[in-house]
Amino acid sequence: MHSKEQISHDEYQKTADWLMSQTQHRPQVAIICGSGLGMLCDTLKCQDSFAYSDIPGFPQSTVQGHAGRLVFGELKGKTCVCMQGRFHMYEGHSLCKTTFPIRVFKMMGVDTLIVTNAAGSLADGLQPGDIMIIKDHVNFPGLVGLNPLSGPNDDKFGLRFPAMSGCYDRGLRCLAMEIAKQQGVAGLTREGVYAMVGGPNFETIAEARLLHRLGVDAVGMSTAPEVVVATHCGLRVFGLSLITNKVATSYEDGESVDHEGVLEVGRLRSLAVQQLVAELVSRLEINNNSDGAV
Numbered sequence: 001m002h003s004k005e006q007i008s009h010d011e012y013q014k015t016a017d018w019l020m021s022q023t024q025h026r027p028q029v030a031i032i033c034g035s036g037l038g039m040l041c042d043t044l045k046c047q048d049s050f051a052y053s054d055i056p057g058f059p060q061s062t063v064q065g066h067a068g069r070l071v072f073g074e075l076k077g078k079t080c081v082c083m084q085g086r087f088h089m090y091e092g093h094s095l096c097k098t099t100f101p102i103r104v105f106k107m108m109g110v111d112t113l114i115v116t117n118a119a120g121s122l123a124d125g126l127q128p129g130d131i132m133i134i135k136d137h138v139n140f141p142g143l144v145g146l147n148p149l150s151g152p153n154d155d156k157f158g159l160r161f162p163a164m165s166g167c168y169d170r171g172l173r174c175l176a177m178e179i180a181k182q183q184g185v186a187g188l189t190r191e192g193v194y195a196m197v198g199g200p201n202f203e204t205i206a207e208a209r210l211l212h213r214l215g216v217d218a219v220g221m222s223t224a225p226e227v228v229v230a231t232h233c234g235l236r237v238f239g240l241s242l243i244t245n246k247v248a249t250s251y252e253d254g255e256s257v258d259h260e261g262v263l264e265v266g267r268l269r270s271l272a273v274q275q276l277v278a279e280l281v282s283r284l285e286i287n288n289n290s291d292g293a294v
């Protein structure tokens with residue numbers, strides 16, 4: 001199911017054209033809201049919003065905490081498009097579908113993608129409520145061939161064999177750390193490595209121990225395919241994980257995780273995440289892709 005479906009260049013273009021016919025906004029920045037982080041959209045001014053079900057070609061969100069709305073608007077002088085709800089592989093979408101919006105955004109002229117997610121911590125220094133700036137990722141589905149770039153390459157978007165070293169922009173990571181200091185949340189913020197697993201179940205103890213030994217700092221069920229597709233088509237990427245729980249690594253400790261708890265931490269930390277993202281957006285220098293040419 002995952003690697004067979006292909007989406008043609010025209011299909012991405014149709015969706016981009018439809019959206020551009022419905023809104024005057026021409027976004028420079030795209031933001032994907034993770035579980036419980038949909039409030040990132042609330043800061044946008046002069047909003048135009050669309051239910052995913054009304055957008056031709058868009059998949060539907062099925063997960064609680066992912067509203068299923070695309071919101072355009074202004075944030076600190078930049079035009080943004082914000083996905084209030086993302087698509088996950090475990091919902092049954094093909095990886096092309098989970099990453100469909102990324103190429104549409106590229107065609108609309110987006111220059112920078114900001115991905116956010118909720119994730120479980122495997123690192124001693126990351127507690128629930130902390131913010132992890134993503135330095136790199138381990139794409140477990142990708143390592144075994146579940147990759148949105150599988151199938152014929154669309155050369156108009158990017159190379160057959162795209163490099164992924166440096167896919168999380170170093171300058172933006174430094175800027176985010178500086179902003180965290182200025183906003184008084186440096187104590188809650190550090191860099192780390194995110195790993196994507198397929199889900200939808202959370203980790204067993206043995207899986208958690210394996211991830212820990214591999215050097216993974218935080219684990220979730222999203223983000224990596226979006227970043228792979230964004231990097232392939234030349235978007236600059238910034239990512240952050242809100243740590244919503246510790247992943248249990250001992251048979252003795254009573255740590256347990258559920259989605260409601262994940263959403264609750266999102267609500268509690270919404271303001272800090274919102275302020276960090278807003279300031280980052282305000283200080284972005286936008287340099288390319290203003291015509292959306294691919």
Ligand SMILES: O=P(O)(O)O[C@H]1O[C@H](CO)[C@@H](O)[C@H]1O
Pocket residue numbers: 033034035063086088116117118119199220221222223258259262
């Ligand atoms: O990655 P996001 O969409 O933030 O969601 C995370 O939270 C859900 C589990 O609670 C999973 O979908 C996991 O990936």
Ligand SMILES: Nc1nc2[nH]cnc2c(=O)[nH]1
Pocket residue numbers: 118119120121197199201202203219220221244245246247257262
């Ligand atoms: N796989 C995974 N995804 C998450 N999303 C939020 N917390 C977790 C977690 O502990 N594990």
